[in-house]
Amino acid sequence: MDIVIDLLYLIFAALSLYLSIMFFVLYFDNKKELFKVPKMKKFPSVSILIPAYNEEKTIGETIRKVKEMKYPKEIEVIVINDGSTDNTLKVAKRVAKKYKKIKVIDKPNGGKASALNVGLKYAKGEIVGVVDADSYPTKNALMNSIPFFSEKDVGAVTTSIFVKSPKNWIERLQRIEYIMIVWARKLLECIDSVYATPGVLSLYRKNALKKVGGFDTNNMTEDIEIAWRLIYHGYKIKMSLKSESNTKVPNNFRSWWKQRVRWNIGGMQTWFKYLHTFLKKDFKSLGMFILPFFTLSYVVSLSGLFLLLFVIGRSIYNYITFNWGVYSLGGSPSFAVSFVYLPDMFTIFGITIFTISIIWVNISFKTVKRRVGWPKGLLDLILYLTIYITIFPFNLIYSGIKFLRGKYEW
Numbered sequence: 076m077d078i079v080i081d082l083l084y085l086i087f088a089a090l091s092l093y094l095s096i097m098f099f100v101l102y103f104d105n106k107k108e109l110f111k112v113p114k115m116k117k118f119p120s121v122s123i124l125i126p127a128y129n130e131e132k133t134i135g136e137t138i139r140k141v142k143e144m145k146y147p148k149e150i151e152v153i154v155i156n157d158g159s160t161d162n163t164l165k166v167a168k169r170v171a172k173k174y175k176k177i178k179v180i181d182k183p184n185g186g187k188a189s190a191l192n193v194g195l196k197y198a199k200g201e202i203v204g205v206v207d208a209d210s211y212p213t214k215n216a217l218m219n220s221i222p223f224f225s226e227k228d229v230g231a232v233t234t235s236i237f238v239k240s241p242k243n244w245i246e247r248l249q250r251i252e253y254i255m256i257v258w259a260r261k262l263l264e265c266i267d268s269v270y271a272t273p274g275v276l277s278l279y280r281k282n283a284l285k286k287v288g289g290f291d292t293n294n295m296t297e298d299i300e301i302a303w304r305l306i307y308h309g310y311k312i313k314m315s316l317k318s319e320s321n322t323k324v325p326n327n328f329r330s331w332w333k334q335r336v337r338w339n340i341g342g343m344q345t346w347f348k349y350l351h352t353f354l355k356k357d358f359k360s361l362g363m364f365i366l367p368f369f370t371l372s373y374v375v376s377l378s379g380l381f382l383l384l385f386v387i388g389r390s391i392y393n394y395i396t397f398n399w400g401v402y403s404l405g406g407s408p409s410f411a412v413s414f415v416y417l418p419d420m421f422t423i424f425g426i427t428i429f430t431i432s433i434i435w436v437n438i439s440f441k442t443v444k445r446r447v448g449w450p451k452g453l454l455d456l457i458l459y460l461t462i463y464i465t466i467f468p469f470n471l472i473y474s475g476i477k478f479l480r481g482k483y484e485w
Contacts, residue, residue, distance in 0.1 A: 080385060087378045088428065090371055095431045101262040102438065109261055109442065110316050115222040122151040122200030122281075126190035126274075127208035131162040133323065135170045140211040142174050145218055152177045154208075155194045158184025163208075187274070188290035188297040195281070195289055203281045205298075210275040210322040211239065220278055220318035230283035230310025231302065232318075233260070235443065236275045239321035244458070245331055247451075249324045251436070251459045258439035261314050267360040268368070269312040272302045276320040283310055294348075295483065296341025303349050306361045316443065332470060339474030340483050342369070373471070380468035432460055 123141050127134050134154070141152055154171065156164040156179065164181055171177040182193055191205060202224060206212060216234060223232045235257045238250040263269050272279070277298065284290075287304050294300040302312055325331040346369055352362035353370075436456060477483045 080382070083378055084382055087375060087382060090375045091379075091428050092431070094371065094375070095428070095435065098259060098262055098435065101265050102442075105262070105265045106442075112219050112315065112317055113222040113225045115225045118147045118221060119201035119224065120148055120151070120199065121146060121202045121204060121217065121221065121278075122153060122198035123204040123206055124191055124194035124198065125152065125154045125206050125208055126157055126187050126194065127154060127159065127163050127167065128157040128184065128187075128190075129159045129161045129163060130208035131159070131166050133209040134163055134167050137206060137208050137211060138167065138170045138174070138177070140213075141206055142177075143214055144212055144216055145214050146221075149176050150217070151198065151200055153194045153197055154179045155190040156181045157187070157190040158182065186292060188292040188294065191297070192289045192292070195284060198281060201281055202278050203284060204276065204278045205272075205274050206276050206320075207274045207322065210236075210320055212276045212318075212320040216276060216318045216320055220276075220315040223313040223315060224278075224280060226311070226313075228309070228311050229280070229313050230305040230308075231272045231277060231279045231312045233269060233272045233277045233312065233314050234275070234318040234320055235314075235316050236273055237319065237321050237445070238324050241324075243326060244455070245328060246324055246326055247455045248459050248463045249331070251455060252463075253324075254443055254445050255436060255439045257316070257443050261316050261442075264312070264314040266364060267306075267311055268364045269314050270302055270306075270365045270369070271296075271299045272312060273298050275322045276318070279305075280310075283308075294341055294344050295337050296345065299341055300345045300348070303345055303361060303365065306365070307349065307352070307358060309359075335467075335470045336474045336477065336483070339471055340478045343475065343478045346370075376468040376471055380465075380472075383465070429460070436460070 125134070125137060125141065130137075138152065138154065142150065144150060152171075152174070154167045154177070156167060164179070167179045171179050178197060180193060180197065182190065195203060202221060204217075212234075220232045220234055223229055236253055237257070238246060238253050241247045241250040260269055260271075279301075283305060284301075287301075287308050290297045291300045291304070305312060325334050346366070349361060349366065352358035353366045355362040433456075436459075
């Protein structure tokens, strides 16, 4: 058994180091180009879709932020009320009256993808943007993202997404996570492997969306699936670091857990849907990197959890059996805990991975020009690198069980 565990640990350490080194190489090879925005002479017309379900508290501000974006042409805004049971429709109509070129559509509840497909039918712009009803793009968001469409094979452009006004511990931990996602996503663009176009603010070439059939109404994460489908059909996806948006995130553990279950299930749906492209050169980055990358991420996450539970479980088992043996022989059990530890190769691997993680976080903060205040920020960072990321594989397993049982919904 020890040989199997040692082998698993080596595989886990090797994969973790490989992925970390890969991102470092991408960063140092491309760091001078990360913030560059292409030049564009003729700007296309733009339509922004805002799907909304029970967002009466945020929809008004979202509409205002969208209309405040700077752009040479008037931005068409289409709000799609997806069968809200609160006052979302009423608020949207009231705010819409204050601006030009805003259309509010009411439809029965059918999910976000369904709402986007309805909005797509009304959109007149050459470029169609998607903004979640609880998200707020900055004024220069369009001017720093639309120019990426100057390349004709670009089907979508996504943006830098940050947490809006984090207050409690789980919001602050997500703030760190989102900063790292922004950094990693831009580096993945360097190898044509941006695998998600989040709804906080992503833009699409309308004719590309229509060509691939619009958004998948059966997928829990339509923003991941549409990105893979665009790549599958030969389109590229770009990411603009200079285009920024802020979004609200779950403010309690239960909401966070539910959101991540949905993300994981949607990722699994997409993974299975495109599994036939795995390691096939005809599908370029989708088959040669994105599918393997997703697979490796699952392997690393689950093997890491298994190793952690095994080490903890074995330590508890040895402690109990030793004391039971002492008690059986008439001795007194010892409840002292020994912290004597002899470093070995595996310890060195673990320390190396943890050190790389700290460097990785630091570089990502500097790259996206975000700072976490001290000393509270230091505690957040420690919690993020220890407790927070340890929860992910548990969520992944739970999501996998729900996915296999077919019992999941928004």
